[in-house]
Amino acid sequence: xxxxxxxxxxxxxxxxxxxxxxxxxxxxxxxxxxxxxxxxxxxxxxxxxxxxxxxxxxxxxxxxxxxxxxxxxxxxxxxxxxxxxxxxxxxxxxxxxxxxxxxxxxxxxxxxxxxxxxxxxxxxxxxxxxxxxxxxxxxxxxxxxxxxxxxxxxxxxxxxxxxxxx
Numbered sequence: 001x002x003x004x005x006x007x008x009x010x011x012x013x014x015x016x017x018x019x020x021x022x023x024x025x026x027x028x029x030x031x032x033x034x035x036x037x038x039x040x041x042x043x044x045x046x047x048x049x050x051x052x053x054x055x056x057x058x059x060x061x062x063x064x065x066x067x068x069x070x071x072x073x074x075x076x077x078x079x080x081x082x083x084x085x086x087x088x089x090x091x092x093x094x095x096x097x098x099x100x101x102x103x104x105x106x107x108x109x110x111x112x113x114x115x116x117x118x119x120x121x122x123x124x125x126x127x128x129x130x131x132x133x134x135x136x137x138x139x140x141x142x143x144x145x146x147x148x149x150x151x152x153x154x155x156x157x158x159x160x161x162x163x164x165x166x
Contacts, residue, residue, distance in 0.1 A: 012037035013149035014121040018096055019045070020165050021117040021155060025093035028052035030115075032085075032108055033099025034059075034066035034076070042096070043069045051093075056085055059100060087111045094119065102130050109136035109156070116159045123154035 015037060022029065022045055031042055034057040046053040051073065057063040058079040070076045079085055082104060087095075092115040097105050105120065112118045120133055123145060128134055133154060137143055140156040144165060155162050 011035070011151075013151055014038065014096075014098065014119065014146075014153040015041060016148070016166065017146045017153045017155050018042070018094070018119050021094045021119050022049075024160070024165075025116050026051070027093030027116070028054070028090050029094045029096070030087070030090070030092045030112075031055040031096045031098075032082075032105075033057060033097070034062045035098055038096055038098060039066055039069060043071075043074055046073060047071075052090075054090075056082075056099070058082065082108060088114065092116070097121065103132055106132040106135045109133060110139060113139050113158055116157060117162075118156040120154045120156065122151045124150070124152045127151075 018038065029042060029046055029051060031038055034055050039055060042053055053074045055066050055076045056079045057066050063078050066076045087108065095112045095115040095118045097109055097118060098121040099105060109118055109120060122131055123133055140158055142157045142162045144155050144162040146153045146166065155165060
């Protein structure tokens with residue numbers, strides 16, 4: 001992997017929320033932005049549970065790395081323009097949002113209001129201008145911030161209350 005994709009133990013701070021969302025559901029999973037923490041975990045858990053997993057990636061280095069996970073249940077797709085990705089093609093049980101460019105993430109979150117759970121990494125209050133998630137929050141009935149680890153993660157849903165997720 002390229003130099004800017006080095007392992008950093010703090011970057012897995014989303015895993016507790018992501019795993020809880022997976023445990024609470026049974027349907028297909030979408031990952032927007034492959035990651036050295038999320039992709040292997042999602043791959044293993046979806047394989048064990050016989051779930052469909054689709055990973056979308058626009059960074060060439062990460063796409064090349066993630067393509068090694070391509071399998072009968074895990075589809076790894078290259079993205080040129082995020083707006084062209086049909087996120088409504090499936091009723092996602094879990095959607096994980098952690099892709100680049102950072103400032104456009106909220107636009108994909110807006111297109112995932114039909115997912116049972118949307119998990120968004122890097123939701124710290126101080127990063128509002130960088131990630132713009134607040135633009136999507138009004139579209140979700142239930143929201144909860146996970147601040148136990150840094151960077152923070154938010155879980156959103158229009159289907160399930162999230163107060164008792166942790």
